[in-house]
Amino acid sequence: MERSLTMELVRVTEGAAQASARWMGRGKKDEADDAATTAMRDIFNTVDMQGTVVIGEGEMDEAPMLYIGEKLGTGIGPEVDVAVDPVEGTSILAAGGWNALAVLAIADKGNLLHAPDMYMDKIAVGPDCVGCIDINASVIDNLKAVAKAKNKDIEDVVATILNRDRHAHIIEQIREAGARIKLIDNGDVAGAINTAFDSTGVDILFGAGGAPEGVLAAVALKCLGGELQGKLLPEDDAQLQRCLSMGVDPSKVLLMDDLVKGDDAIFAATGITDGELLRGVQFKGSYATTHSIVMRAKSGTVRFIEGTHSLKKKPNLVIG
Numbered sequence: 285m286e287r288s289l290t291m292e293l294v295r296v297t298e299g300a301a302q303a304s305a306r307w308m309g310r311g312k313k314d315e316a317d318d319a320a321t322t323a324m325r326d327i328f329n330t331v332d333m334q335g336t337v338v339i340g341e342g343e344m345d346e347a348p349m350l351y352i353g354e355k356l357g358t359g360i361g362p363e364v365d366v367a368v369d370p371v372e373g374t375s376i377l378a379a380g381g382w383n384a385l386a387v388l389a390i391a392d393k394g395n396l397l398h399a400p401d402m403y404m405d406k407i408a409v410g411p412d413c414v415g416c417i418d419i420n421a422s423v424i425d426n427l428k429a430v431a432k433a434k435n436k437d438i439e440d441v442v443a444t445i446l447n448r449d450r451h452a453h454i455i456e457q458i459r460e461a462g463a464r465i466k467l468i469d470n471g472d473v474a475g476a477i478n479t480a481f482d483s484t485g486v487d488i489l490f491g492a493g494g495a496p497e498g499v500l501a502a503v504a505l506k507c508l509g510g511e512l513q514g515k516l517l518p519e520d521d522a523q524l525q526r527c528l529s530m531g532v533d534p535s536k537v538l539l540m541d542d543l544v545k546g547d548d549a550i551f552a553a554t555g556i557t558d559g560e561l562l563r564g565v566q567f568k569g570s571y572a573t574t575h576s577i578v579m580r581a582k583s584g585t586v587r588f589i590e591g592t593h594s595l596k597k598k599p600n601l602v603i604g
């Protein structure tokens with residue numbers, strides 16, 4: 285893939301973020317998601333690539349746009365798998381909370397896991413702790429390993445986890461180990477990415493969230509040199525059959541190369557609402573500001589991009 289694609293892809297997440305940020309705190313998840321999805325798709329279709337959505341808004345009969353299998357791009361350029369989450373954290377955005385993101389990832393065709401819409405158990409860390417975590421090990425052993433890798437006491441380690449009843453036992457074990465916790469209401473893509481940045485104060489992510497979000501986070505961590513391990517968690521026979529038809533044994537630990545093969549992958553995200561890493565969209569009357577991250581696994585380049593967008597010249601914020 286051409287490196288110039290990275291900048292093109294930031295336009296896509298910037299547009300989705302600006303469109304959906306208008307709905308911040310207005311209690312309307314669907315409207316916010318529609319706005320982001322429409323903008324994302326419109327801008328994607330100006331990018332020179334031959335993309336196929338492998339992680340999107342749903343199957344073709346469930347989603348009018350960005351459905352799995354939809355072709356994206358101008359039809360000229362590299363053949364790529366596309367994973368999108370136009371609003372990662374729809375409830376966050378509807379409530380004006382912390383860490384709603386417009387997110388996408390692309391990789392060479394065939395290289396992204398076509399993760400089914402079910403839960404995935406996850407454990408994620410940044411570059412300092414690569415090779416020391418094990419999703420099959422106990423919570424305390426993983427915390428100890430992170431403490432050792434980061435040369436600090438277990439009491440200094442901060443774990444982040446979605447605040448869900450299904451995680452009560454993990455939360456209990458983290459507390460028993462003496463580590464600190466940052467409970468998040470939603471948004472485990474941001475939670476996973478945050479483990480790779482010291483400034484966020486987060487060392488490790490535990491717990492089950494969406495499998496598609498797991499693949500997006502894995503691409504981000506691949507670019508950042510971090511690690512995510514996942515295990516699909518089918519909840520019924522239909523979901524189990526889905527895993528098997530994809531050739532994934534749910535007891536298998538999905539490692540980085542299972543989630544995203546190779547290193548020709550790009551990840552981009554723009555803050556919709558404020559978060560530890562990215563500021564949200566601000567509207568200033570005649571212009572809007574955006575804050576994005578874009579990274580390329582092949583080169584390991586990580587860019588933070590601040591955008592100022594004229595709302596006079598581009599009132600519909602789409603192309604340009």
Ligand SMILES: O=P(O)(O)OC[C@H]1O[C@](O)(COP(=O)(O)O)[C@@H](O)[C@@H]1O
Nearest residue numbers: 372373374375470471472493494497
């Ligand atoms: O809310 P659940 O069912 O626990 O699912 C967790 C998943 O939902 C999210 O918190 C937000 O997802 P949405 O954007 O679909 O609302 C994800 O970050 C996470 O992976």
